């Protein structure tokens with residue numbers, strides 16, 4: 001088996017495993033840990049009442065897995081945007097907040113779709 005085929009079998013253990021997995025897919029960050037990897041590792045410790053310290057949270061994968069499993073965790077990062085993102089991903093949202101978000105998102109999408117603007121700048125992202 002070629003190396004590329006072997007790596008393809010394990011892509012769910014990379015950031016690719018997060019892309020279609022609820023909040024884990026909110027931001028595509030190549031060095032992010034996989035939710036599946038973190039979840040499997042924490043399963044082996046779940047009966048030991050662990051407390052997790054992740055001083056390099058990145059997109060907050062470890063903190064979010066801990067929150068879902070009811071494991072206490074502490075996390076931070078040198079990058080303030082990633083601290084904000086991890087906080088946003090791990091917090092609880094009331095139904096009314098989600099409804100308000102959906103409503104305002106629909107207004108924004110509607111305005112974008114009906115805007116008659118020429119020469120819209122599109123960032124060079126793939």
Ligand SMILES: C[S@@+](CC[C@H](N)C(=O)[O-])C[C@H]1O[C@@H](n2cnc3c(N)ncnc32)[C@H](O)[C@@H]1O
Pocket residue numbers: 029031032033034055056057058059060061062076077078079082
């Ligand atoms: C491999 S990424 C972590 C990815 C994370 N586990 C995830 O799932 O998204 C490493 C992180 O360490 C952070 N970092 C690097 N140097 C740091 C430092 N001195 N103190 C705190 N965080 C640091 C980076 O900003 C980066 O987000």
